[in-house]
Amino acid sequence: MTLKILLLLSILLLLITSWWLQRFSKKLAIGCVLVGLGTIGLGYTYRKTIYRYYAQNKADIRKRIGTPTCQINSKVLKFKRDDYTTKHRAQAHKLKDIKAVHTNAERDDYVEKGVLVPLKNTDGWIVKSMDYGSPFVHSKLYQKLEMIEQRFAEKQQEHNLSGIQFVISSAYRTIDDQERLRKVNHNATVDSSHSYGASVDISHLRGKDCEQATELFQETLNELQKEKQLWLCPESITMHVTLRE
Ligand SMILES: [Zn+2]
DSSP, rough: OHHHHHHHHHHHHHHHHHHHHTOHHHHHHHHHHHHHHHHHEEEEEEEEHHHHHHHHHHHHHHHHHOOOOEETTTTTTTOOOIIOOOOIHHHHHTTTOOOOOSHHHHHHHHHHTTTTTEOOOOSSSEEEOSSSSBSSSEEHHHHHHHHHHHHHHHHHHHOOOOOOOOEEEEOOOOOHHHHHHHOTTTTSSSSGGGGGGGGGEEEEEESSSSOOOHHHHHHHHHHHHHHEEEOOOOOOOOEEEEEEE
């Protein structure tokens, strides 16, 4: 509703109320008109403050009833750390059908060939928007993500939980993306397994009762690590997961 319509409606309502009141007392009707006009005037003058207050409250309400999230990182979960250079990066170099490239145009050649596949939200996972990189993974990693999704869903079912998704915060990065990332994160490596589509970072679980599900997610990754399906590297704000073959 626009502000003008709201103003007109308020004045109309005020006039109707006053007309109804003047049948009982003219003074009361005049008083009502004065108080009403004063209130409308004040409301109009401070409209920006009122909007701001309303908008802030709306965000608070959304935060209170929004879907809960639980962190996934080295502080929350305990894993055997697979060495980055000899396991994660070595695995990426073993992929014969992909090389690290600089630009998104070069990346698109791999997408066209089906070596890299787009990563979209599913029932089991959510893909966050990415500042450093893009939502693609190597087709072999996609299969492993489906394994995690299925195993985690089974465990949820066994424990009468459902609908808890894992959040993928980072996936494919060109060499240029990686360079940009290194400017803000000095721990980021030059030759990353992300540049081969071989790794994703998982940052959260999302859904009601995600706290209870955190242990189940740990179990899921532990099992797949033992079954030699994945390499894991717990980091301070995410879990770095690489395909293993
Ligand atoms: Zn990573």
